[in-house]
Structure formats: structure tokens, C-alpha cells
Amino acid sequence: MISKRLMAIVDWIEGSCLADIGCDHAYVACQAVLEHRVVKAYACDIAQGPLDNARQTIQSNHLENQVFCLLTDGMQNLPDEVDVVVIAGMGGKMIEAILENASLHPSMHFILSPHKDAEALRRYLISHGFTIQREKYIEDQHHSYPIMDCNFIPCRENYDDFAYAYGIHPIKDEPYKSYLLSQKKKWMSLLERVPDQRRKELEKEIEQIEKEIA
Structure with missing residues (x-):
């Protein structure tokens, strides 16, 4: 069953083709397709085990023609058609490393949800050509998770330490x-x-x- 946090991530997905990085069971990729938020999705992971789990979710939802498993390190070797990227369920430093080694273009839309080091991730994003359009917090299993809605477009705003610590344009x-x-x-x-x-x-x-x- 998809969690409250993952459902909140799906709510912000909008595009044509999704890449869910570190996909685990491919819940986000499948839900996004089922809700017609994207036409196609790639469930991506660096390890085969999570992709085996993802494949079961894909098959149980009869989405074999729309959701595909991709064995890859972070965002490396993503198909050019990907225009929405979700990276969730890992620390902010790991998300930074994935973005640092990725081929990015301005048409990409990112939904990021770190489970720690959120402030460091915000500072990285703003200093590396991203704009954080909005954020929201989701309480799930007694923990608060930030969800960041971002574009790869240089930010023209300045933020104080409070915004970096607690959220940029939070709901x-x-x-x-x-x-x-x-x-x-x-x-x-x-x-x-x-x-x-x-x-x-x-x-x-x-x-x-x-x-x-x-």
C-alpha cells in the first residue's frame, strides 16, 4: 500500500515521462501512471533486488507497457524523454551526489524528499542552478518529511537562514x-x-x- 508521503509526492507530479530514482517497489511510478499524471515511467535503481520488487508491482497493476525497470546509478543514462524526476527516501547529501553526477536540462521538473539534511540540500539546490518553487511537509509514521518542488532554472531570489532551515516557499x-x-x-x-x-x-x-x- 502506498504511504501518505508517497501519495503527496505523486500529487505534485506533472509531465509526460517520469523517472523515479531509488524506486524501491515502484509505487510512485505506478501510481503516477494510474492517475494519468504521466504517460510513461521508469522505475530506476542501482540494485537488482529493488527492481525485482518493482517488477512485481508493475505486473500486479498491469502496467508492463507503461512502467519500465531501469538498472542505473542515480540519474545516469536516463532516456531523453524523461521530463519529471522523483528522488525520495534518502538523505539530502545522497540526493546532492545524484544531481551532481546527472545530465540536467531546463525542461526537467524535480520532486525531492530527503529524510535528513534538508537544509544542506536546499543550499545546494539554490547555489547550483535550481529554483525551489514550493515545499510542503508531510507527517507519516511520526516523522515529518519535506517535499520540494523544483526546476532546473537559476533562482533569482535571496533567502535567509530560516528559509534554508525550514523551507523555501512552504505551504x-x-x-x-x-x-x-x-x-x-x-x-x-x-x-x-x-x-x-x-x-x-x-x-x-x-x-x-x-x-x-x-
Whole structure:
């Protein structure tokens, strides 16, 4: 069964041909085709095991003529027809490495969802020719995941540290506010245990969070 997080990723897919990098069971690729968000999809992975799982999902949904398994390292050797790329279920640093070694073009649309190092990924994207159009947070199995809607077009905006830490153009809904509240709680628990300079930084961050969720 497809998770709440993966369904949220599918909701933002729009194009002709999808590449799901690190596809696992190909749930995203199959769901995107079933919902007619793309006509064709490639379930991509560096290992044969996940592709065997993907093939079972493809067959169970009778999508053998629209979803195809591709054994590849990251985004290497993707067909030219791919115009939407999903990279999810891995850390921000791993996503950076995949993008760093990829052949990119401005028509590509990216949906990225790191499970850690989101701030580092945002900084990488903005400094390497990407624009983050919007973000949203999804709560799934007691964890908050950011989902980033990106294009390979140079960004013309400047962002402060708060945006890099918590989201660029985030949808300010309940999951976003819930994530900010959890971060506020974490920083407050550290106030009495850190040096003065760090405490001042945390107090400023807590104040920014309170303004954001007000």
C-alpha cells in the first residue's frame, strides 16, 4: 500500500515521462501512471533486488507497457524523454551526489524528499542552478518529511537562514506548523545546556518560529 508521503509526492507530479530514482517497489511510478499524471515511467535503481520488487508491482497493476525497470546509478543514462524526476527516501547529501553526477536540462521538473539534511540540500539546490518553487511537509509514521518542488532554472531570489532551515516557499498548513512547533520544543530544551552565544542564537530562532506560526 502506498504511504501518505508517497501519495503527496505523486500529487505534485506533472509531465509526460517520469523517472523515479531509488524506486524501491515502484509505487510512485505506478501510481503516477494510474492517475494519468504521466504517460510513461521508469522505475530506476542501482540494485537488482529493488527492481525485482518493482517488477512485481508493475505486473500486479498491469502496467508492463507503461512502467519500465531501469538498472542505473542515480540519474545516469536516463532516456531523453524523461521530463519529471522523483528522488525520495534518502538523505539530502545522497540526493546532492545524484544531481551532481546527472545530465540536467531546463525542461526537467524535480520532486525531492530527503529524510535528513534538508537544509544542506536546499543550499545546494539554490547555489547550483535550481529554483525551489514550493515545499510542503508531510507527517507519516511520526516523522515529518519535506517535499520540494523544483526546476532546473537559476533562482533569482535571496533567502535567509530560516528559509534554508525550514523551507523555501512552504505551504503554511498544519503539518508545517506542527514541524515548526516540534523544532521549537527541541530548541527550548537545549537553552539551559548550551554556551551563551549559542543560547542567543536559539532564542532568536525560537522567536522566528513563533512569528511564523502566529
